[in-house]
Amino acid sequence: MKNNVQENDKMKEGLHWFDNKRNIKRIIYALYVICAALFLAEFFYHKHAVFSFDTWFGFYAIYGFIMCVGLVIGAKVIRHLLIRRENYYDSSS
Amino acid sequence: MTAVAEILLPLNPGIWLIVGALIAVLLPQTLSRWFAVILPVFLIAFLFSLNLDNYGTISFFDYSLETFRLDALSRVFGLIFLIASALGNLYALGDDVDKLQRSAALAYAGGAIAAVFAGDMITLFIFFEVAAVASVFLIWARRTERAFAAGMRYLIFQIGAGVILLAGLLIHFSVTGSIVFDKLGLEAPGGILILIAFGIKSAFPLVHNWLQDAYPEATISGTVILSGFTTKLAIYALARSYAGTEILIWIGAVMAIFPIFYAIIENDLRRVLTYSLNNQLGFMVVGIGIGTEMALNGTVSHAFVHILYKALLLMSMGAVLLRTGTCNGTELGGLVKTMPWTAAFCIVGAASASAFPLFSGFISKSMIITAAGEQGYWIIWLILLFASAGVLYHSGIRIPYFAFFSEDKGHRVKEAPWPMLVAMGAAAFLCIIIGVFPAPLYAMLPFSVDYVPYTAYHVINQLQLLMFAALAFTVLKLIKIYPSDTRGINLDTDWVYRKGLMTLIIYSNRYLNTGYRVVCDGAVGIISEVINSAKQLGNNDGILSRTPALGSSIAWISGLLLLVLLLRFA
Numbered sequence: 151m152k153n154n155v156q157e158n159d160k161m162k163e164g165l166h167w168f169d170n171k172r173n174i175k176r177i178i179y180a181l182y183v184i185c186a187a188l189f190l191a192e193f194f195y196h197k198h199a200v201f202s203f204d205t206w207f208g209f210y211a212i213y214g215f216i217m218c219v220g221l222v223i224g225a226k227v228i229r230h231l232l233i234r235r236e237n238y239y240d241s242s243s
Numbered sequence: 244m245t246a247v248a249e250i251l252l253p254l255n256p257g258i259w260l261i262v263g264a265l266i267a268v269l270l271p272q273t274l275s276r277w278f279a280v281i282l283p284v285f286l287i288a289f290l291f292s293l294n295l296d297n298y299g300t301i302s303f304f305d306y307s308l309e310t311f312r313l314d315a316l317s318r319v320f321g322l323i324f325l326i327a328s329a330l331g332n333l334y335a336l337g338d339d340v341d342k343l344q345r346s347a348a349l350a351y352a353g354g355a356i357a358a359v360f361a362g363d364m365i366t367l368f369i370f371f372e373v374a375a376v377a378s379v380f381l382i383w384a385r386r387t388e389r390a391f392a393a394g395m396r397y398l399i400f401q402i403g404a405g406v407i408l409l410a411g412l413l414i415h416f417s418v419t420g421s422i423v424f425d426k427l428g429l430e431a432p433g434g435i436l437i438l439i440a441f442g443i444k445s446a447f448p449l450v451h452n453w454l455q456d457a458y459p460e461a462t463i464s465g466t467v468i469l470s471g472f473t474t475k476l477a478i479y480a481l482a483r484s485y486a487g488t489e490i491l492i493w494i495g496a497v498m499a500i501f502p503i504f505y506a507i508i509e510n511d512l513r514r515v516l517t518y519s520l521n522n523q524l525g526f527m528v529v530g531i532g533i534g535t536e537m538a539l540n541g542t543v544s545h546a547f548v549h550i551l552y553k554a555l556l557l558m559s560m561g562a563v564l565l566r567t568g569t570c571n572g573t574e575l576g577g578l579v580k581t582m583p584w585t586a587a588f589c590i591v592g593a594a595s596a597s598a599f600p601l602f603s604g605f606i607s608k609s610m611i612i613t614a615a616g617e618q619g620y621w622i623i624w625l626i627l628l629f630a631s632a633g634v635l636y637h638s639g640i641r642i643p644y645f646a647f648f649s650e651d652k653g654h655r656v657k658e659a660p661w662p663m664l665v666a667m668g669a670a671a672f673l674c675i676i677i678g679v680f681p682a683p684l685y686a687m688l689p690f691s692v693d694y695v696p697y698t699a700y701h702v703i704n705q706l707q708l709l710m711f712a713a714l715a716f717t718v719l720k721l722i723k724i725y726p727s728d729t730r731g732i733n734l735d736t737d738w739v740y741r742k743g744l745m746t747l748i749i750y751s752n753r754y755l756n757t758g759y760r761v762v763c764d765g766a767v768g769i770i771s772e773v774i775n776s777a778k779q780l781g782n783n784d785g786i787l788s789r790t791p792a793l794g795s796s797i798a799w800i801s802g803l804l805l806l807v808l809l810l811r812f813a
């Protein structure tokens with residue numbers, strides 16, 4: 151209940167934890183640190199080979215990064231080709 | 244009477260739900276609301292009280308209908324369907340649901356559950372159709388023209404698949420004389436037709452679009468309920484009858500990939516989730532195609548956890564739609580301030596869908612990917628890994644980010660109603676508890692599980708994949724390459740029948756018109772020519788006004804007759 155009151159007060163002020171740009175920056179820095187730690191973790195665990203390429207250094211990290219950049223660029227191209235106005239189908243009937 | 248009871252009891256829980264749908268109409272409103280929640284919970288207890296066996300065998304002419312086959316595979320699907328029904332109906336308490344919609348929801352779940360427990364194809368077919376017909380009312384209950392049209396298109400696909408299924412069953416029955424529903428494969432008589440029918444219902448590529456077209460047009464609770472049953476019933480049917488059919492591996496791989504692209508560019512967040520649903524079905528279809536014990540365990544467990552987290556994600560978006568009146572990414576943002584609980588539950592659903600360690604997707608999806616690796620399908624393995632990173636994008640980041648965390652669009656709304664919060668809380672609890680303690684779910688799977696999800700390499704590799712995918716998102720967002728949300732719709736295969744065919748008809752009509760005019764003008768000319776020459780011939784001195792001999796008349800008539808006969812048999 152107390153929390154709710156506090157939430158409401160914050161709302162009235164128009165300020166929220168996520169409104170603070172510094173907090174957003176903190177989240178992004180945290181992500182960088184986590185990624186760096188996960189990349190360094192490559193030195194410290196016993197790899198389980200499914201094929202051969204998946205034991206390359208940092209395979210999962212690099213694959214995840216590159217494929218997602220590709221995914222986003224691909225999606226941008228596809229949207230360029232496929233997007234229509236919202237009432238595209240309504241106008242025919 | 245006792246004889247009938249002995250044959251039928253214990254009755255298929257799906258049939259109980261269908262009976263419950265009728266009772267729910269008769270009960271007063273408040274009672275009926277709670278009845279819809281309590282009945283599936285009661286049936287879960289009923290299911291656990293039974294041993295695995297064939298119940299409810301009915302002799303029908305020379306054949307025996309097995310109306311209640313309870314084995315490991317049907318039990319786990321029946322259980323998750325009952326849980327989904329209970330959670331969906333609980334969620335619906337927060338929505339203004341009329342009796343028709345409530346009964347439709349019960350009958351739909353009942354049909355799907357009865358079909359899962361069907362031991363023969365006739366029972367399977369009947370309840371498949373019950374589910375199809377009942378489900379369309381969840382779309383029509385939105386009571387808009389758009390929803391009506393989308394519902395009709397949905398129904399045409401569902402009934403069309405039903406007719407194909409029936410044709411396949413008839414061929415199978417006429418050749419083999421058996422109606423038992425078990426392993427079929429493509430070589431079985433009618434096998435291809437039955438596969439096509441199940442394929443339509445599980446949204447194979449190119450016949451997938453009924454799903455994205457119709458589900459987001461349903462009511463708030465309707466979409467949540469719809470997301471659970473039809474496609475997973477088809478997955479169950481495929482797992483039972485087409486395990487190890489290699490073509491399914493490739494179909495599933497395509498299914499796992501192409502919806503991700505759509506999920507990234509679609510603006511309606513509930514539609515994003517239907518594309519994501521399609522992509523998750525792809526994983527399951529790959530598992531069925533591989534067909535090993537581990538792959539099938541993976542498919543079944545993934546269907547189980549997927550129903551929960553997909554319902555949870557759709558519940559959170561439904562609550563957003565209820566409160567703000569929109570589900571478009573372009574119009575949402577900053578809702579974490581006023582709907583913090585919904586946001587938290589949404590994140591649990593998102594983490595489960597993305598298969599973060601300690602969440603449910605982690606312990607199921609990896610079984611399918613590992614099985615693909617063990618069988619040496621390295622392309623498929625890479626595709627599934629890519630698709631896993633893609634899931635993080637649309638379900639894991641996009642949904643929570645655009646609804647709750649992106650730029651505040653000024654919505655100052657109340658938190659979701661309490662029944663919705665309770666339903667979301669329960670689903671979120673299950674997502675976490677299954678992720679942390681997978682053993683009870685593993686124990687229910689059709690084959691004994693020889694798989695340990697929590698190993699150092701698996702946890703680290705999964706986290707590397709996901710966090711670097713998230714890093715890619717952040718970097719692309721910061722350098723402004725990530726596509727901003729844009730109003731608009733994206734063309735999909737429904738274009739073919741919603742626009743393409745219509746355009747074809749309009750164009751062909753234009754040319755037909757010209758053709759028609761040519762024919763008409765020509766015909767008028769010919770007819771006036773005939774009349775004119777008839778006038779001349781019939782004049783006082785014309786040939787036709789003379790009185791010919793009988794013989795020549797017969798010759799004329801015979802000649803005509805011969806001509807006609809010749810033309811007839813030419």
